[in-house]
Amino acid sequence: MGIEIRKIAISTGGGDCPGLNAVIRAVVRAADQKYGWEVVGIKDGLRGVSGDSTKLIPLSRHNVGGLIRQGGTILGTTNTGNPFSVVKKVDGKDVVHDMSDEVIENIRREKIDAVVGIGGDGTMAIMNELYKKGIPIVGVPKTIDNDLLSTDVTFGFDTAVSIATDALDRLQTTAQSHHRVMVLELMGRYAGWIALHSGIAGGAEVILIPEIPYDIDAVCRVVKRRMAREGFTIIVVAEGAKPMEGTVTTLGKKQGIVERLGGVGQKVAEEIEQLTGAEVRTTVLGHVQRGGSPTAYDRILSTRFGVEAVELIHNGQFGRMVALRGNDITSVTFEQAIEQLKFVDPDGQLVHTAEAMGVCLGR
Numbered sequence: 001m002g003i004e005i006r007k008i009a010i011s012t013g014g015g016d017c018p019g020l021n022a023v024i025r026a027v028v029r030a031a032d033q034k035y036g037w038e039v040v041g042i043k044d045g046l047r048g049v050s051g052d053s054t055k056l057i058p059l060s061r062h063n064v065g066g067l068i069r070q071g072g073t074i075l076g077t078t079n080t081g082n083p084f085s086v087v088k089k090v091d092g093k094d095v096v097h098d099m100s101d102e103v104i105e106n107i108r109r110e111k112i113d114a115v116v117g118i119g120g121d122g123t124m125a126i127m128n129e130l131y132k133k134g135i136p137i138v139g140v141p142k143t144i145d146n147d148l149l150s151t152d153v154t155f156g157f158d159t160a161v162s163i164a165t166d167a168l169d170r171l172q173t174t175a176q177s178h179h180r181v182m183v184l185e186l187m188g189r190y191a192g193w194i195a196l197h198s199g200i201a202g203g204a205e206v207i208l209i210p211e212i213p214y215d216i217d218a219v220c221r222v223v224k225r226r227m228a229r230e231g232f233t234i235i236v237v238a239e240g241a242k243p244m245e246g247t248v249t250t251l252g253k254k255q256g257i258v259e260r261l262g263g264v265g266q267k268v269a270e271e272i273e274q275l276t277g278a279e280v281r282t283t284v285l286g287h288v289q290r291g292g293s294p295t296a297y298d299r300i301l302s303t304r305f306g307v308e309a310v311e312l313i314h315n316g317q318f319g320r321m322v323a324l325r326g327n328d329i330t331s332v333t334f335e336q337a338i339e340q341l342k343f344v345d346p347d348g349q350l351v352h353t354a355e356a357m358g359v360c361l362g363r
């Protein structure tokens, strides 16, 4: 058994994701129902406990009512809130400061006994550093990209796939009416899970993902054949997809410390138009994939994760992230959680399934 718990805090970090509020609700209700703990929410990632003021919201089972179906996060979030590297202007220059000691001091001053950090790989890495500095923390994995290796599924992914599949269904009818090629650009920075799953579910003819650099000639062969026979083509492109000889397409702007991706859909569309003469239109689904109500699957997964996070705290198992393995909820250390991302296996079963359906993966 670990320390005595009276009060816990919840923080949401990184990009938002459908199901964050459902996790908050589950943590608050389980903490109250099972152990009678007080719960507070930290505003805007760890920014809410940075500097000399703290921004905490008291959470009770009354103010988390209805949250299971609500998108976003009532706590707010940021992907530029790493307290270990806060950029400040000094004499007109950007200087990186380590503000983690203030964060730790504020958490202790507020008499917070343990923290639940909900986020992706970046957030887990930050949580791990705070844990190593003595803060009792447990993690809950989120990302629509589903690219965390230590959990079979992250909440938010199922919702994103449903939204993308619905978009493909809608593009199909207009593509067919106008005899066009429709390119749909989806999120998926390093991994093509959303594109692959929704591409299969939405009956796309071409699916381009970061893990399989594409050959534009292979794509154009499919387009020519489809336009001659069926008169329309649906193409899904993950934002991180890149050509065989080339690199990812960026918007030339930063997103935290990494480049913002975007534009590969339009790039592919222009090349197809030029090489095949077909009429092509591009849709970028963007943040629509991250907004709105979570699916039933994501609500259940979020609830299971939230309850398990409370159990980890109760058992004094800090420095761990909850995870789904098969049908069971389990946990891994933060170190294991951030070790590696989970990529689509170019020779795996799902890719082979798509190819067996005649889908072109750009090779």
Ligand code: F6P
Pocket: 015, 079, 120, 143, 144, 145, 187, 188, 189, 239, 255, 261, 290
């Ligand atoms: O990590 C999830 C993700 O949706 C990525 O696929 C995408 O590159 C990124 O978030 C976009 O983040 P932002 O909201 O900062 O534009």
